Amino acid sequence: xxxxxKFLLFPVAMAFLFACDPGEKPDRTESPVVTEKVAMPLPYxxxxxxxxxxxxxxxxxxxxxxxxxxxxxxxxxxxVKWVEDTIVxxxxxxxxxxxVDSLMARWKRARAEYAMVRPTIDAVLPVYSTDxxxxxxxxWATEIDTHKDGSIDTVALMETWRINKAxxxxxxxxxxxxxxxx
Numbered sequence: 194x195x196x197x198x199k200f201l202l203f204p205v206a207m208a209f210l211f212a213c214d215p216g217e218k219p220d221r222t223e224s225p226v227v228t229e230k231v232a233m234p235l236p237y238x239x240x241x242x243x244x245x246x247x248x249x250x251x252x253x254x255x256x257x258x259x260x261x262x263x264x265x266x267x268x269x270x271x272x273v274k275w276v277e278d279t280i281v282x283x284x285x286x287x288x289x290x291x292x293v294d295s296l297m298a299r300w301k302r303a304r305a306e307y308a309m310v311r312p313t314i315d316a317v318l319p320v321y322s323t324d325x326x327x328x329x330x331x332x333w334a335t336e337i338d339t340h341k342d343g344s345i346d347t348v349a350l351m352e353t354w355r356i357n358k359a360x361x362x363x364x365x366x367x368x369x370x371x372x373x374x375x
Contacts, residue, residue, distance in 0.1 A: 241322075241325070242322045242323075242324050242325050244322060244323045244324040245320045245321065245322055245323065246320070246321050246323055247319065247320065247321070248318075248319030248320045248321040248328050248329065248330070249319055249321070249328060249356075250319055252319045252328055252330050252354075252356045252360070253317045253318070253319040253330050255275050255330075255356075255360075255362075256275075256317070256330040256332060256352075256354050256362065257314060257317055257332065258275075259271060259272060259274070259275045259276070259362075260332070260352065260354070261312050261314060261332070261334065264300070264304060264310060264312070265310045265311070265312055267304055267310075269297055269300050269301050269304060270297070272293060272296065272297050272300070273293060273297070275361055275362060276293045276296065276297075276361060276362050276363075277293065277357055277359065277361040277362060277363040278292060278293050279291075279292060279293075279363060280292065280293055280296055280362060280363050280364065280365065281363070281364050281365075282296050282299075282364070282365040282367070283364075283365065283366050283367065284299075284365075284367050285350070285367045285368050285369040296365075306338075306340060306341065307338045307339060307340060307341070308339050308340065308341045308343075309338075309339040310336060310337075310338050310339075311336070311337045311338075311339075312334055312335070312336045312337075313334060313335045313336075313337075314332065314333075314334045315333040315334055315335060316331075316332070316333040317330065317331070317332050317333075318330070318331040318332075319331075327355060327356075328355070328356040329353060329354065329355055329356065330352075330353075330354045330356065330362075331351070331352070331353055331354075332350070332351070332352045332353075332354070333349075333350070333351050334349070334350050334351075334352070335347065335348070335349050335350070336348050336350060346371065347371070348369050348370070348371045349369060349370045349371075350367065350368070350369045351367070351368045351369070352365060352366070352367050352368075353365070353366040353367075
């Protein structure tokens with residue numbers, strides 16, 4: 194008798210399971226919807242590119258560490274790790290610096306003027322130009338600099354860094370808006 198009860202219990206349990214089936218299951222093999230990239234309707238044709246996508250986040254980390262954190266901590270010798278030997282840096286004061294050694298010397302002279310530097314990173318955006326096949330990192334920041342005499346300057350900066358195929362920064366374009374206290 195026990196064998197018959199077990200035998201009948203199995204079909205009843207199976208019927209119950211199938212009765213609870215919500216119905217048709219979605220096809221898990223469907224591919225995601227791909228949207229076509231549409232050109233931006235601009236009143237001017239960009240001379241460099243208008244075809245960008247998100248870039249490699251590790252480049253953003255490299256730039257914020259090297260250009261900002263190492264500047265704050267006065268550890269500019271680290272620059273040789275992430276800057277290409279042949280870098281071209283166009284600073285906001287219209288000075289153009291060629292080569293990592295010249296850039297490091299310039300930054301060391303500038304950093305030596307300050308007792309303390311307090312940066313605030315407002316935004317960091319790694320981007321990749323799909324038509325030029327180049328990586329860039331864009332940084333918007335504010336920096337409060339305390340001079341050795343105690344005077345304080347505030348500057349809003351935008352830096353645009355190009356990253357070469359070797360994963361090093363080989364160009365800097367820097368722009369600023371300063372609020373100098375007289």
